[in-house]
Amino acid sequence: MKILGIELSKPSFNEVTASAVMAAGLWLACVALWRVSEQPMDRIEAGGALLVIFWGCVGVRMGIRLDKGPRHVLANVLCGGAILALYHVVMSLVV
Incomplete structure (x- = not known):
């Protein structure tokens, strides 16, 4: 499969699991930095950040x-x- 001429590879289950663990760690660090800066994220922003990091x-x-x-x-x-x-479309419909 190609996107914009880039040949995509299918990641294995272990690669996706490792990516999920890494994304969770990076997300926790991001949320902690926002909290320390005294401007904490709300739930919608934190969820969006998790998806983009993942x-x-x-x-x-x-x-x-x-x-x-x-x-x-x-x-x-x-x-x-x-x-x-x-x-954001799903969150606007749910909330």
Whole structure:
């Protein structure tokens, strides 16, 4: 499968699990930094941050790397933006 001419690879279960663990750790660090800065995130912002961080971790396992050029950066921004837009639509319907 290709996105913007980038050949994607299918990550294994272990790779997705490792990405999820890494994303959870990065998310906890992000939330802690926001809390220490005395501007804590609300639940909606924290959920959006978790999704974008998770996408960043899984995207690398799929072959979308920011150091590979502008097409990779564009694919990462487009996919992350689509995930975030969908999340905000769902949250506006639920809340």
